[in-house]
Amino acid sequence: GENVEQHPSTLSVQEGDSAVIKCTYSDSASNYFPWYKQELGKRPQLIIDIRSNVGEKKDQRIAVTLNKTAKHFSLHITETQPEDSAVYFCAARDTSGTYKYIFGTGTRLKVLA
Amino acid sequence: NAGVTQTPKFQVLKTGQSMTLQCAQDMNHNSMYWYRQDPGMGLRLIYYSASEGTTDKGEVPNGYNVSRLNKREFSLRLESAAPSQTSVYFCASSERGRLAGAGEQYFGPGTRLTVT
Numbered sequence: 001g002e003n004v005e006q007h008p009s010t011l012s013v014q015e016g017d018s019a020v021i022k023c024t025y026s027d028s029a030s031n032y033f034p035w036y037k038q039e040l041g042k043r044p045q046l047i048i049d050i051r052s053n054v055g056e057k058k059d060q061r062i063a064v065t066l067n068k069t070a071k072h073f074s075l076h077i078t079e080t081q082p083e084d085s086a087v088y089f090c091a092a093r094d095t096s097g098t099y100k101y102i103f104g105t106g107t108r109l110k111v112l113a
Numbered sequence: 114n115a116g117v118t119q120t121p122k123f124q125v126l127k128t129g130q131s132m133t134l135q136c137a138q139d140m141n142h143n144s145m146y147w148y149r150q151d152p153g154m155g156l157r158l159i160y161y162s163a164s165e166g167t168t169d170k171g172e173v174p175n176g177y178n179v180s181r182l183n184k185r186e187f188s189l190r191l192e193s194a195a196p197s198q199t200s201v202y203f204c205a206s207s208e209r210g211r212l213a214g215a216g217e218q219y220f221g222p223g224t225r226l227t228v229t
Contacts, residue, residue: 032216043203043220044156051216089155093216099144099163099209100171101218105155 002027004092006104013080014112021107023090024072032093033073034101035064039086047088048075080111115139117221119204125227126194134189134224136204143209145187146218147171147179149200156203162187163209194228201225 003026013019025033031052036044050057050064050073057064061080066073077084090104117138126132138145143164148156158171160179168179176198178190187206191198207218 034216034218043222045220046217049217091218099207100146100158100161100169103156103158 002030002092002094002102004090004102004104006090006107008107009105010108010110012110012112015082016079019075019077019080019084019109019111021075021088021090021109022072023074023092023104024070025092025102026071027092027094027102028068028071030092030094030102033064033066034091034093035062035075036089036091037086038089038106044089077109080109082111082113085109085111117204117206117219119202119221119224121224122222123225125229126191127229128195130194131190131192132194133191134202134204134226135186136188136221137186138204138206138219139185140206140208140219141184142206142219143184144207145181146205146207147177147187147189148203148205149173149198150203150223151200159189159202191226194226196228199226199228 005024034049037047038044050066061078063076087106087108089106091101094100120135146161147159157173162168162181165184180188202224204221205218
């Protein structure tokens with residue numbers, strides 16, 4: 001079945017450094033790739049997304065890149081701040097008509113002050 | 114505009130009891146979803162409804178049933194709760210199709226369920 005692999009599972013960076021989280025998906029028909037941030041005890045919140053007709057998208061300190069040939073996409077956070085500490089999930093949306101989302105297992109990011 | 118709402122926020126059940134988790138969205142979305150999230154884990158899809166009148170199993174449907182009551186509401190029922198169903202349950206909704214904005218999935222605040 002469809003699968004999304006996410007790495008690393010935990011990531012610690014110094015404040016001000018960059019963080020990169022990578023995901024690989026199996027369904028070549030996937031066409032929508034969102035990233036969610038989940039703070040402790042809260043709901044997942046969409047922070048950025050990318051569609052398959054775009055290779056890169058940026059929103060201030062956050063960017064996402066997509067390589068459809070290799071079936072992987074990455075989240076880049078620059079100039080990290082302590083409030084970036086959270087769990088980040090990637091996902092890929094099925095395009096077979098079911099519109100279901102396959103989530104990665106999450107990355108716990110810690111930004112050290 | 115409340116987005117996605119869920120009730121209750123917290124619930125404690127004894128093994129074998131039943132309950133229904135309620136979810137409603139006011140964004141006129143076609144698709145709705147139920148996920149469970151175990152401590153330190155990712156989101157696993159229980160059931161989803163691609164559109165009003167349809168429901169389909171996700172990754173972990175055993176022990177659950179769902180009802181898409183209308184376009185706004187999607188409920189999740191545990192007929193006979195088991196300790197393995199202790200989890201946080203999130204409802205979500207999204208728009209279908211290829212319209213601008215389609216695909217963004219919005220989550221409710223979650224229901225923390227403990228089965229003893």
